[in-house]
Amino acid sequence: MFCKTCGSLLVPKKTEFGKWMSCPKGHAQPELVQKTEIHHSKSLDTIRRIEVLEDEHPLAVYDHHCKKCGHKKAELIEMQPSYSDEDSTLKMKCPKCGNVERLEGKTR
Numbered sequence: 001m002f003c004k005t006c007g008s009l010l011v012p013k014k015t016e017f018g019k020w021m022s023c024p025k026g027h028a029q030p031e032l033v034q035k036t037e038i039h040h041s042k043s044l045d046t047i048r049r050i051e052v053l054e055d056e057h058p059l060a061v062y063d064h065h066c067k068k069c070g071h072k073k074a075e076l077i078e079m080q081p082s083y084s085d086e087d088s089t090l091k092m093k094c095p096k097c098g099n100v101e102r103l104e105g106k107t108r
Contacts, residue, residue: 078090
């Protein structure tokens with residue numbers, strides 16, 4: 001690499017910003033940005049605490065009637081296909097008794 005101002009060969013120079021190729025005569029190289037940028041980031045999201053009450057499951061938000069115990073909410077479980085021409089399998093899990101029911105047909 002050569003200096004854009006005088007055409008002399010650039011030599012490696014170690015600075016507080018790291019290693020740079022610099023002109024031995026001290027000319028600045030326009031394409032080399034030698035500024036230190038300090039970025040301060042602050043999280044804009046507030047922390048939300050999830051409280052689980054007794055006998056409630058936080059993922060059981062779907063309306064589904066359990067055939068075993070009669071509970072009205074269930075957790076949706078989606079199982080991906082093993083082959084590309086298959087549909088994904090959807091199951092509903094009861095948080096109260098743990099019963100898993102497979103949904104028949106397409107639900108989307």
